[in-house]
Amino acid sequence: xxxxxxxxxxxxxxxxxxxxxxxxxxxxxxxxxxxxxxxxxxxxxxxxxxxxxxxxxxxxxxxxxxxxxxxxxxxxxxxxxxxxxxxxxxxxxxxxxxxxxxxxxxxxxxxxxxxxxxxxxxxxxxxxxxxxxxxxxxxxxxxxxxxxxxxxxxxxxxxxxxxxxxxxxxxxxxxxxxxxxxxxxxxxxxxxxxxxxxxxxxxxxxxxxxxxxxxxxxxxxxxxxxxxxxxxxxxxxxxxxxxxxxxxxxxxxxxxxxxxxxxxxxxxxxxxxxxxxxxxxxxxxxxxxxxxxxxxxxxxxxxxxxxxxxxxxxxxxxxxxxxxxxxxxxxxxxxxxxxxxxxxxxxxxxxxxxxxxxxxxxxxxxxxxxxxxxxxxxxxxxxxxxxxxxxxxxxxxx
Numbered sequence: 001x002x003x004x005x006x007x008x009x010x011x012x013x014x015x016x017x018x019x020x021x022x023x024x025x026x027x028x029x030x031x032x033x034x035x036x037x038x039x040x041x042x043x044x045x046x047x048x049x050x051x052x053x054x055x056x057x058x059x060x061x062x063x064x065x066x067x068x069x070x071x072x073x074x075x076x077x078x079x080x081x082x083x084x085x086x087x088x089x090x091x092x093x094x095x096x097x098x099x100x101x102x103x104x105x106x107x108x109x110x111x112x113x114x115x116x117x118x119x120x121x122x123x124x125x126x127x128x129x130x131x132x133x134x135x136x137x138x139x140x141x142x143x144x145x146x147x148x149x150x151x152x153x154x155x156x157x158x159x160x161x162x163x164x165x166x167x168x169x170x171x172x173x174x175x176x177x178x179x180x181x182x183x184x185x186x187x188x189x190x191x192x193x194x195x196x197x198x199x200x201x202x203x204x205x206x207x208x209x210x211x212x213x214x215x216x217x218x219x220x221x222x223x224x225x226x227x228x229x230x231x232x233x234x235x236x237x238x239x240x241x242x243x244x245x246x247x248x249x250x251x252x253x254x255x256x257x258x259x260x261x262x263x264x265x266x267x268x269x270x271x272x273x274x275x276x277x278x279x280x281x282x283x284x285x286x287x288x289x290x291x292x293x294x295x296x297x298x299x300x301x302x303x304x305x306x307x308x309x310x311x312x313x314x315x316x317x318x319x320x321x322x323x324x325x326x327x328x329x330x331x332x333x334x335x336x337x338x339x340x341x342x343x344x345x346x347x348x349x350x351x352x353x354x355x356x357x358x359x360x361x362x363x364x365x366x367x368x369x370x371x372x373x374x375x376x377x378x379x380x381x382x383x384x385x386x387x388x389x390x391x392x393x394x395x396x397x398x
Contacts, residue, residue: 026108027058029101033091036098050095057087057102064109077113081106081122085129092133097140100147103130107151111158119162123155192358194241196293200263200300201237205230207266207303229266251292253277253315260299264311267303269332272312283326287385290362291315291328294370294383297359298330306334306379317387324387325368333378359383 036042037050064080088102103126110122130151134140208226215223254277264271280288295313302311311332318325360370368385 026105029104030054030058032098032101033095036096040096040098042095046095050091053087053091053095057084057091057105060084060087061105061109064113074114074118078118078122081110081113081126084109085126089129089133092137092140097134097137097143100130100134100137100140100143103127103133104147104151104154107155108158111155111160112162114159116159116163119155119159123152123159126155127151188361192361195358196297196300198237198241199304200259200296201233201240203300203304204233204263204266205237207263208233211266251289251296253280253288253292253295256292256295257313257315260295260313263299263303269302269308270310272310274313274315277315278317278326283387284366284389286366287326287368287387290359290366290368290385291326291383293362294328294359294381295330297356298328298381298383301381302330302332302334302379306332308332308334308378322386325384326387328381328383330381331375331378332380335379 033050033054037047037054042050060080060083064077064084084106085103088099088106091102092099107123107126107130110126111119114122127148130148131144134144134147208230212223212226212230215226257273257277261271261273299311299313302308311330314327314329314331316327318327356370356372363370363383363385366385368383370384371380371382373380
């Protein structure tokens with residue numbers, strides 16, 4: 001922006017020139033004091049003092065307008081306004097009613113330089129001082145009617161414009177903050193998706209690579225099948241990553257159940273999984289996606305960290321006080337209860353890691369919950385999410 005707002009100091013030469021031009025236009029209303037000095041019949045000494053007084057008033061007025069926004073306290077601004085008011089009073093009382101117009105500039109400067117809470121006091125005070133001086137100057141009553149209203153309206157108009165500019169600046173800053181938060185949320189989503197995708201796929205690739213290595217050279221055909229599986233998993237992982245980056249990936253429970261069975265079998269873990277998923281026709285896509293991520297993360301943790309021999313998965317629809325819900329339970333007989341294994345990305349052993357934290361965030365967004373911890377002789381993860389769209393309670397007040 002090349003311009004500068006009211007209540008802001010100019011930042012460069014162009015802004016200073018624009019503000020000087022805009023402020024200088026209004027000095028045309030000083031024609032009455034200038035005419036009085038030229039044709040008012042004053043002596044040479046009085047005219048000289050009058051020119052000095054007028055120049056001092058204009059200089060102080062410009063200094064106040066141009067320095068506004070440089071960190072001056074309200075006390076300093078009030079002091080500058082008091083100097084302008086004193087100059088106006090002295091010049092009007094000594095030189096005549098033509099100088100009463102200076103009070104309009106004091107009122108306008110109050111609105112431009114002070115916050116509204118102070119300007120709404122100083123502007124009426126300036127107008128009251130204008131009234132008092134007008135009544136004390138010969139013929140001042142005739143000028144009072146034409147100056148009092150401009151002093152009030154000009155001051156409050158400047159105060160309103162200053163507040164409008166301040167509010168606009170705050171709105172722009174708030175918009176920039178919202179955009180930054182949205183970008184951070186998108187980065188978090190992408191990081192969470194990539195963690196969930198690559199953690200599962202790379203674990204499966206590692207397991208199958210170890211199997212293929214053990215089968216060579218005695219069982220080359222079986223090793224070749226494992227290598228073929230590795231190629232397939234790698235290709236699918238690449239597709240999943242591309243979909244996650246574009247934001248269109250929505251994992252499905254049926255697909256993740258099939259992938260979980262393959263991963264557990266490849267790891268030599270007995271898999272007890274449901275043959276089919278419940279009817280999900282009325283289940284929101286976000287709910288199914290969150291539970292599918294939970295299943296993938298849980299199975300990945302079992303394969304990578306648990307040392308389990310058996311893993312069971314259960315997916316049921318339950319009726320709760322809050323309405324129908326889907327409940328996913330993943331149990332294993334690994335080292336979760338003993339707490340002997342190191343906490344991994346999924347949060348086994350130590351404090352919850354990136355995986356469980358990400359799952360908790362996903363489920364909270366759809367109104368669900370996550371419970372994970374030692375259970376019996378292993379580890380249990382229970383993820384719940386509403387099976388019907390969550391509607392906000394519009395009847396409750398804030």
